[in-house]
Amino acid sequence: QKEVEQDPGPLSVPEGAIVSLNCTYSNSAFQYFMWYRQYSRKGPELLMYTYSSGNKEDGRFTAQVDKSSKYISLFIRDSQPSDSATYLCAMKLSGGYQKVTFGIGTKLQVIP
Amino acid sequence: DADVTQTPRNRITKTGKRIMLECSQTKGHDRMYWYRQDPGLGLRLIYYSFDVKDINKGEISDGYSVSRQAQAKFSLSLESAIPNQTALYFCATSAGTDIEPQHFGDGTRLSIL
Numbered sequence: 001q002k003e004v005e006q007d008p009g010p011l012s013v014p015e016g017a018i019v020s021l022n023c024t025y026s027n028s029a030f031q032y033f034m035w036y037r038q039y040s041r042k043g044p045e046l047l048m049y050t051y052s053s054g055n056k057e058d059g060r061f062t063a064q065v066d067k068s069s070k071y072i073s074l075f076i077r078d079s080q081p082s083d084s085a086t087y088l089c090a091m092k093l094s095g096g097y098q099k100v101t102f103g104i105g106t107k108l109q110v111i112p
Numbered sequence: 113d114a115d116v117t118q119t120p121r122n123r124i125t126k127t128g129k130r131i132m133l134e135c136s137q138t139k140g141h142d143r144m145y146w147y148r149q150d151p152g153l154g155l156r157l158i159y160y161s162f163d164v165k166d167i168n169k170g171e172i173s174d175g176y177s178v179s180r181q182a183q184a185k186f187s188l189s190l191e192s193a194i195p196n197q198t199a200l201y202f203c204a205t206s207a208g209t210d211i212e213p214q215h216f217g218d219g220t221r222l223s224i225l
Binding site: 008032034036041042043044045046049051088094095096097098099100102103104105 | 116152153154155157160162170171202204210211213214215216217218219221
């Protein structure tokens with residue numbers, strides 16, 4: 001079993017839809033949670049970074065962490081064609097240097 | 113200009129050749145990383161460095177070596193390239209605390225024939 005599970009998609013939605021992207025994980029000790037956006041032929045770009053449980057909002061993006069269920073989500077409101085990309089979840093332990101564990105990414109396509 | 117620059121962006125080479133991928137950064141970060149990305153496997157850590165004299169193996173270091181020439185430069189070498197090293201390679205940097213997130217370059221697409 002992988003430490004981080006993420007549906008690779010592709011996920012196609014119409015412009016303006018609310019998008020929900022999700023990851024589940026097996027290690028309950030993960031404390032830091034990240035979402036990266038990766039456009040084709042580009043490197044991952046950090047979108048959201050949260051510590052422990054709760055929600056974090058930044059413009060049209062909301063990151064949600066549910067540690068009791070070992071489940072994290074990224075919501076995109078009013079999705080735009082420019083949101084079409086692959087979204088990677090990532091997480092790591094706390095306490096000294098810890099490697100980041102990445103999901104395989106979900107490919108999102110927003111149809112105009 | 114990009115904060116994390118990788119060269120070359122694309123490379124096609126033959127089995128057995130020695131390859132060097134280079135990374136330079138202007139972010140002033142102490143920590144640098146090399147990852148490879150494969151479909152269905154995600155990003156996997158090859159090597160990481162906290163400063164010029166501190167280099168560590170990641171989860172898939174076999175067949176690779178690195179050199180940290182300066183705070184801003186970190187190179188990855190494939191000593192004798194083999195076809196299953198065909199992948200996207202990314203360099204990343206982070207500031208010098210354990211909680212800081214990593215920032216990535218735009219990658220090198222490497223094909224080994």
